Amino acid sequence: MACVLASSMAFIDGTALTVALPSLKQDLGADLASVQWVVNAYILALASLTLIGGAVADARGRRNTLIWGCAVFAVASATCALAPTVSVLIVARFVQGMGAALVTPASLALIGEVYPQSERSAAIGAWAAASALTTAAGPLLGGWLTENFGWEAVFWINPPLAAGAIALLWSQVPAGARKSVPFDVLGAGLLTLALGAAACTVTAPDHFVEAAVVTVVAGGLFVVHESRISAPMMPFYLFRRTTFARLNLATLLIYAGLAVATFLLPFDLVERRGLSPATAGVSFVPFTLAVGLLSRRFGALADRGSAPFLIGGPVVAGLGFGLLGGLAQASFTAGVLIPMGVVGLGFALLVAPLTAGVMSSVDDADTGLASGINNTASRIAQFIGVALAGLLASQGMMLGMSVAGALTALGGLSLAGLALGRPSPASEAPRT
Numbered sequence: 073m074a075c076v077l078a079s080s081m082a083f084i085d086g087t088a089l090t091v092a093l094p095s096l097k098q099d100l101g102a103d104l105a106s107v108q109w110v111v112n113a114y115i116l117a118l119a120s121l122t123l124i125g126g127a128v129a130d131a132r133g134r135r136n137t138l139i140w141g142c143a144v145f146a147v148a149s150a151t152c153a154l155a156p157t158v159s160v161l162i163v164a165r166f167v168q169g170m171g172a173a174l175v176t177p178a179s180l181a182l183i184g185e186v187y188p189q190s191e192r193s194a195a196i197g198a199w200a201a202a203s204a205l206t207t208a209a210g211p212l213l214g215g216w217l218t219e220n221f222g223w224e225a226v227f228w229i230n231p232p233l234a235a236g237a238i239a240l241l242w243s244q245v246p247a248g249a250r251k252s253v254p255f256d257v258l259g260a261g262l263l264t265l266a267l268g269a270a271a272c273t274v275t276a277p278d279h280f281v282e283a284a285v286v287t288v289v290a291g292g293l294f295v296v297h298e299s300r301i302s303a304p305m306m307p308f309y310l311f312r313r314t315t316f317a318r319l320n321l322a323t324l325l326i327y328a329g330l331a332v333a334t335f336l337l338p339f340d341l342v343e344r345r346g347l348s349p350a351t352a353g354v355s356f357v358p359f360t361l362a363v364g365l366l367s368r369r370f371g372a373l374a375d376r377g378s379a380p381f382l383i384g385g386p387v388v389a390g391l392g393f394g395l396l397g398g399l400a401q402a403s404f405t406a407g408v409l410i411p412m413g414v415v416g417l418g419f420a421l422l423v424a425p426l427t428a429g430v431m432s433s434v435d436d437a438d439t440g441l442a443s444g445i446n447n448t449a450s451r452i453a454q455f456i457g458v459a460l461a462g463l464l465a466s467q468g469m470m471l472g473m474s475v476a477g478a479l480t481a482l483g484g485l486s487l488a489g490l491a492l493g494r495p496s497p498a499s500e501a502p503r504t
Contacts, residue, residue: 074240075179075199078142080206081230082172085149086114087207087360088214090334091353092223094342099223102158105275108462111335112271112455113162117169118176119451120264123305123444126177127255134182135245139238141174146234153227177444186245208360215353256305259298263306266290267455274459306448307441315433316442318486319426323449324456325483326386326422329476331457333393333415336465336472340400341408355408362416363423371424378425385422386484389415390477397473418480426487 089111097107129137148168155161180199187195217225269286272279298304311317334356341352374381392415399407427446434442457479464472 074138074237074245075183076202077233077237077240078138078175079179079199079203081142081145081233082175083203083207084210084213084229085168085226087210087356088217088226088229090356091211091215091338091349092218092226094339095218095349096223100158100161104462104465106158106162108275108458109162110158110165111458113165114169114172115451115455115458116264116267116271117166118172119267119448119455120260121170121173122176122448122451124255124257124260125173126181126444128174129178129181131255133247134178134185135241135247137174138178138182139241141171141178142234142237145171145175146231149227149230153224182245205364208357208364211353211356211360212350213353215348215350218349254303256301256303259294259301259305262290262294262297266294267452271455271459274463306445310434310438310442310445313433315490316430318490319430319433320446320449322483322486323426323446324453325479325486326389327450327453328457328460329393329479329483330419331454332461332464332479333396333473333476335458335461336469337396339465340469345404347404351404355412358409358413359416359419362413363420366417366420367423370421371428374425374428378429381421381425382429382487382490383484385418386480386487387418388421389418390480390484392418393473393477393480397470400469
């Protein structure tokens, strides 16, 4: 229950805030670039620091790390709700992402630490089911709160959840073991700088040259640093495995396409269609229900052969994006709900076999690293997608969803190449 409450903050906050963005933009008098950074500041911290968060959990104890993560997330959420300007909100969102970077790895690791092997799968299943429900409820709750109490109410959800989680952790959960784990602080700093500068090339075009130079220099230093230290946060030897590299490339492209679509959709519904935030929240329900209810079943079927799912998932999702763009003038049901259900069906087909493929593409000793890298890839994809969406916002839904579909198609091509002609184990580069 403590892990469910803790992780629910991140899941609810991510989906609930999406439908509150148009109201937030209007109330704070912000431009679209600033609204992008309200989203991207959180993702930037999460993408850059999650791998270090896992190391902190190992070094300081999973329970204690989760307590501190919840506390940071709660204080940052209250600051977000009280932010007088969009600049303060952006800074608070980055701190909120720092809290999430502790909560995300520590919550699942704590389940693995507390439960014996015979009960662990059931516990993780319960955690995953609760996560799916909170993710599905986020847009509905966020839309209703925004419509009745303002966008600030979305952030007030988190402090009570954090307080409940901390109380349970403090009173019921043992402190757990600690171990000596190195922290790659310099690597995390260089990755944050490179990603932030890359986003500035899009959101601050007047400073494109400077931002591009910082991106290249910081990115190059990150690669050099990670290749030289003994315990890197991003072990590049894993990318010498063709399957692992292509699966993460597909993750980056497909989830970037999803981020483009989900950022643009609420603005289209509220500003062009004139719908309420609550109704805009309803538009995400078909997607989240499809992923939450069908992923496990499709994952079990994919155990018999993943090729149809790795190929079919991006095809179906791309069709959904095409429908969202092509039916932008249709009714809410035909032009939004049904296409979002199609997108959800595509991701339900894809998520489990893609994740399983990442885990099986590396040695057993590296599965934790592989999971962290794949999670980071999906966060970076969100970051890229939101930045692209800002460029596309004034061009209409057709172009925006076309770009989302094109990114998904490129990711699908990478997966199709693997599914139809997987390299033999002998062709994979060994760990060095």
